[in-house]
Amino acid sequence: MSRETVINWVLGLGLLAVPFIALMQGEPFYITLATRVAILALAGVGLNLALGLGGMVSFGHAAFFGIGGYAAGILATHAFNQEPLLAWPLTVSGSSDMLVIWLVAIAICALVALVIGAITLRTSGVYFIMITLAFAQMIYYFAISWPAYGGEDGLSIYVRNGFPGLNTLDPIQFFLICYAVLMACLFISARLRDSRFGAALQVARQNPDRLAATGIAPFNIRLVAFVISAAMTGLAGALFADLNRFVSPSMLSWHVSGEIMIFVILGGVGRLFGPLAGAALFIVMEFYLGGITEHWQLFLGIILLCVVLFVRGGILGIMAGRRVHA
Amino acid sequence: MPDAAPVLELKGLRKSFGALKATDDVSLDVRPGEIHALIGPNGAGKSTLIHQVAGSLTPDGGEVRFNGADISGLTVAQRVRRGLGRTFQVSSVAPEFSALRNVMLSVQSTQGSSFRFFRPVMRDRSLVDAAMDKLALVDLAERANVVAAELSHGERRQLEMAMALALRPKLLLLDEPMAGMGPEGSKNLTGFLDELRNEVPILLVEHDMEAVFSLADRISVLVYGSVIASGSVDDIRANKDVREAYLGGED
Structure with missing residues (x-):
């Protein structure tokens, strides 16, 4: 087992242990904190596919995070009020079933990413960053100005959506759902990375001309990766809305895009468990330093600066050393 | 002729x-x-x-x-x-991949779609074996597991040739x-x-x-x-x- 694999296990099992220790210590608040880490890590795992493997620096992933959140909020609201989502030509009702909500969140995010990706991936470098940001901002302002679902005030989910056979109102059970989804997406990411598609995607980042000269069009590979990446981040958004029982345009704001990117960079770009390490450090700092000073992000900034300047591999890079290439 | x-x-x-x-x-x-x-x-x-x-x-x-x-x-x-296979004036390879994985990419391309998402390439004999054959052809078999960035200039040329030939x-x-x-x-x-x-x-x-x-x-x-x-x-x-x-x- 490589050192990175050991660290991955430690991170994965460590996160799993937190809520149970919290329960024993009688500090249930930490369960929520661990759930936040799992969900934000998932958003990062999504971005890491595009950014880490494919080299697509998307500064617009908040769009997918927010769309996932609104999918949960809108479906739940319609289910709660027993108003159909669509009355004609066919009746579509809301849903308070997480599985349905996840599927809808994934499908809509994939569709939106297909459109955004098809346009933005014709550019590269700083233009790609700016255009993905622009799309996310468009969706952000749309959400603010759309009164049907709360506009600027957002939308409350009165009862957390359900999962067959589980009580989602129990913090531990909800944590386990989020944790399981995170692990499933990490597993999918690992398989993707090692697959034919993953090989092509990584070469699209390392040397797109080489990929084309091998007969594989970089654009198509990137577009599919962008769509999968968006779907995962959207799934995280749906869970996040359920965690807070609230969704608002702030989930779509560019700060969120930045934070998701920070998880990935802090943890180690392209490292499988990097987003988990990054999100965990972020939440821990927000909680402890945030308790001391309002300006805790100053320290975050300093750490981020050090990571970018001195350790390219992020936290995983410090702990596991240079990446071992297959 | x-x-x-x-x-x-x-x-x-x-x-x-x-x-x-x-x-x-x-x-x-x-x-x-x-x-x-x-x-x-x-x-x-x-x-x-x-x-x-x-x-x-x-x-x-x-x-x-x-x-x-x-x-x-x-x-x-x-x-x-x-x-239409080619090599470049300045060697163009995937620098972070081993020589073997570089050639495997070419083999993968000849086998059809790259939209296969789940099977690990390193456990796919049809890719590994065909790539090793081409590396042997250009005398680079012993360097198969070396990262392309660490190959010498001449070796990268050989690697490119193997990649081009693997495209048949x-x-x-x-x-x-x-x-x-x-x-x-x-x-x-x-x-x-x-x-x-x-x-x-x-x-x-x-x-x-x-x-x-x-x-x-x-x-x-x-x-x-x-x-x-x-x-x-x-x-x-x-x-x-x-x-x-x-x-x-x-x-």
Whole structure:
């Protein structure tokens, strides 16, 4: 087992242990904190596919995070009020079933990413960053100005959506759902990375001309990766809305895009468990330093600066050393 | 041999950058079993021409025909899938991948779609074995697991050749393969290409005159974007225009 694999296990099992220790210590608040880490890590795992493997620096992933959140909020609201989502030509009702909500969140995010990706991936470098940001901002302002679902005030989910056979109102059970989804997406990411598609995607980042000269069009590979990446981040958004029982345009704001990117960079770009390490450090700092000073992000900034300047591999890079290439 | 239908045919290719005619009505062909060398002084427009054949530049006019079909409108990747393999003037590999994984990418491309998401490539014998074969062919088998960025210049050239051959190309476009190879490397590569022509015809762009004269079945000389002479090695050696324009006049 490589050192990175050991660290991955430690991170994965460590996160799993937190809520149970919290329960024993009688500090249930930490369960929520661990759930936040799992969900934000998932958003990062999504971005890491595009950014880490494919080299697509998307500064617009908040769009997918927010769309996932609104999918949960809108479906739940319609289910709660027993108003159909669509009355004609066919009746579509809301849903308070997480599985349905996840599927809808994934499908809509994939569709939106297909459109955004098809346009933005014709550019590269700083233009790609700016255009993905622009799309996310468009969706952000749309959400603010759309009164049907709360506009600027957002939308409350009165009862957390359900999962067959589980009580989602129990913090531990909800944590386990989020944790399981995170692990499933990490597993999918690992398989993707090692697959034919993953090989092509990584070469699209390392040397797109080489990929084309091998007969594989970089654009198509990137577009599919962008769509999968968006779907995962959207799934995280749906869970996040359920965690807070609230969704608002702030989930779509560019700060969120930045934070998701920070998880990935802090943890180690392209490292499988990097987003988990990054999100965990972020939440821990927000909680402890945030308790001391309002300006805790100053320290975050300093750490981020050090990571970018001195350790390219992020936290995983410090702990596991240079990446071992297959 | 010269009667066979050409594999690659350039017909009246034209490309200008502003007032500069980089490619000025170039027509040439490559036939099965031959090495057709393209030579010319610096700035003659060889690279521009190569780009148009490979598909990374669109000509202003004229046609690129490959195996009888017009491929002028195809992208780089589409042309490669049709069988147009190439190596670059400056080696172009995936630097973070091992030599083996680089070649595996080519093999993967020949096996069809890259939209396969779940099976680990390293456990896929059909990819690994075929890639190892090609590495052995270019004498790079012992370096299979070395990351491409850590290979020497010459080894990266060999790797590129393995990647091109793994595509099972119907034509090879070699852009200065001898550059920076040293005398020993050039000699080996010359021997290698000499054999290779029987499997796949080659359009060879090269500065090393010794290699060109010993390898080429035909030579075309490009000066200021147009072909000033085309013929056998002896024709070109004897051609007055070529001597003046390119070989530096009388010896």
